[in-house]
Amino acid sequence: MTRRGLLLPALGAIVAATAAACSPLGVLNAVAPRDPGVRRVARDLPYGSEARQTFDVFAPAGATPATPLPVLVFFYGGGWDSGSKDLYGWAAQALAAQGFVVAVPDYRLVPEVHFPTFVEDAAAATARVAEVVGAYGGDPARLGVLDHSAGAHLAMMITLDRRYMAAVGQPDRIKAAAGLAGPYEFLPFDVPASVNAFGQWPEPRETQPLTYARADAPPLWLGHGTADVTVHDEDSILLDAKMRELGGRSELNLYPGLSHEDLIATFAPLFRKKAPVLADVSGFFHRVLG
Numbered sequence: 001m002t003r004r005g006l007l008l009p010a011l012g013a014i015v016a017a018t019a020a021a022c023s024p025l026g027v028l029n030a031v032a033p034r035d036p037g038v039r040r041v042a043r044d045l046p047y048g049s050e051a052r053q054t055f056d057v058f059a060p061a062g063a064t065p066a067t068p069l070p071v072l073v074f075f076y077g078g079g080w081d082s083g084s085k086d087l088y089g090w091a092a093q094a095l096a097a098q099g100f101v102v103a104v105p106d107y108r109l110v111p112e113v114h115f116p117t118f119v120e121d122a123a124a125a126t127a128r129v130a131e132v133v134g135a136y137g138g139d140p141a142r143l144g145v146l147d148h149s150a151g152a153h154l155a156m157m158i159t160l161d162r163r164y165m166a167a168v169g170q171p172d173r174i175k176a177a178a179g180l181a182g183p184y185e186f187l188p189f190d191v192p193a194s195v196n197a198f199g200q201w202p203e204p205r206e207t208q209p210l211t212y213a214r215a216d217a218p219p220l221w222l223g224h225g226t227a228d229v230t231v232h233d234e235d236s237i238l239l240d241a242k243m244r245e246l247g248g249r250s251e252l253n254l255y256p257g258l259s260h261e262d263l264i265a266t267f268a269p270l271f272r273k274k275a276p277v278l279a280d281v282s283g284f285f286h287r288v289l290g
Contacts (some may be wrong), residue, residue, distance in 0.1 A: 001111025029087045033269045035097035037061050040089065041136045047105065047128035048121070055105035055125055056085055058092040063101055063137025070142040070289040071133050072100045073126050077149025077181075077264075080118055080197040081110040094267040095146075098282035101138030103129040107154070115198045115207050116164075122154040123164035130173050142289040144176040144218075146281065148264040149231065154207060156239070159220070160212035176288040178221035178281045181263045183208040183231045184239040210239055215247035221284040222250060223277055225258025252282055 011035035028237055040125050042057040055073075072095055076083045085104040092102045105116050105125035121144075130140035147155040158164040159177040185208050189195045198207045222240050233254055243250035255263065255275045266277040 006136040019213060024071065025125070025229035032090060034090050034095045036271060038093045038096040041090075042132075045128070045132060047125045050108060052106040052108050053121060053124070054085075055103045055129060056089075056092070057129075057133065057135050057136050057138075058089070058104070060096055060099065060101075065134055065137055068134065068137055068139035068142075069101050070098055070105070070144065071129065071138040073103045073105065073129050073143065073145045073155075073283065075105065075107070075122055075145065075147040075151030075154045075193055077151045078109075078146070079153050079193040080115075080150045080153075082195065083109070083150075091267045092195060093094075094227065094269075095282065098278065098286075100282075101133055101136055101145050105129075110197045112248070114133045114202050115175065116157075118197075119154055119157045119164060123168050126158060126173065127165070127168040132168060140173070142175060143173055144285050145174055146178035146180070146221075146285075146290055147182065148180040149182065149260065153184070156178060156182060156184060156209035156220075157212070159207045159253045160209055160214065160217050162196065162212075174218050176219045176221070176285060178284060179236065179239075180223045180277070180281070181225065181228055181231050181260050182209070182222070182235060182239075184208065184235045186235070187233075210242055213239060213242040213246055217243065219249040219288050220251065221253070221281055223224065223253045223255065223263060223281060225255045225260065225263045227257050228259035228260040228263070251284060260279075278283070 009196055041059045044054040047053050057209040074086045086103050092104045107121035133140055145155040155177050156179055157172050165171050168197045189199050202214045224236040227234055240252040265271045266268045266275050
């Protein structure tokens with residue numbers, strides 16, 4: 001993996017709003033302030049038969065099937081080998097408070113599985129969310145996906161490579177996608193995270209979201225911190241440039257001084273003043289999904 005593609009586990013430290021402060025992700029999820037007026041409306045809904053093939057749903061308190069809201073499916077990061085939806089309730093609540101019904105799936109991890117199984121899980125989860133979200137006040141016709149780090153890889157793969165959503169019978173389901181600090185072009189595989197996740201696949205280019213950039217893709221929003229040394233901002237710059245070159249719709253947002261962890265930490269009320277990442281990505285989805 002190049003310097004662009006190195007991923008830290010999602011259980012690593014979340015950099016706080018000041019340089020001196022640092023809080024583990026689990027602590028952020030457990031005790032940090034959260035957005036009010038949002039509740040978890042479903043837990044552990046299955047999208048497959050395996051233990052990690054489940055998702056939770058969060059919605060604003062007033063969401064009803066009579067007045068459905070746009071839907072977001074959020075994929076967490078973790079180097080394809082770690083992470084849990086139970087650690088991301090704070091991020092889901094932040095998004096739901098912006099006027100969305102939000103699903104957070106788990107997916108199977110390395111070493112239990114390897115590429116493309118975790119991408120196939122992302123597609124299957126998205127399809128199942130669309131099938132059931134109407135009961136929780138969501139509009140499946142207005143569905144977007146978003147993500148951080150390795151989760152951004154999953155979301156961009158199922159958005160750009162038509163085969164994944166076609167395989168679950170919903171080829172046109174995703175209407176927009178946002179990626180936060182995602183690895184989109186990280187060849188060659190030269191660190192354990194990428195070797196373990198992708199090294200067994202015979203065609204490395206088929207593992208890269210950049211390979212599938214296309215003019216008729218759903219609109220993309222790409223966000224990256226300029227101080228990210230885990231997945232460098234050139235990954236987002238490259239994908240944005242390729243989309244534009246092909247005539248596709250892409251928005252690039254670079255945040256000066258933000259690290260890999262900062263970018264997702266700014267979703268939390270405690271760190272939100274550091275950068276308007278949540279407002280920017282929410283605004284994108286409201287514009288595109290209506």
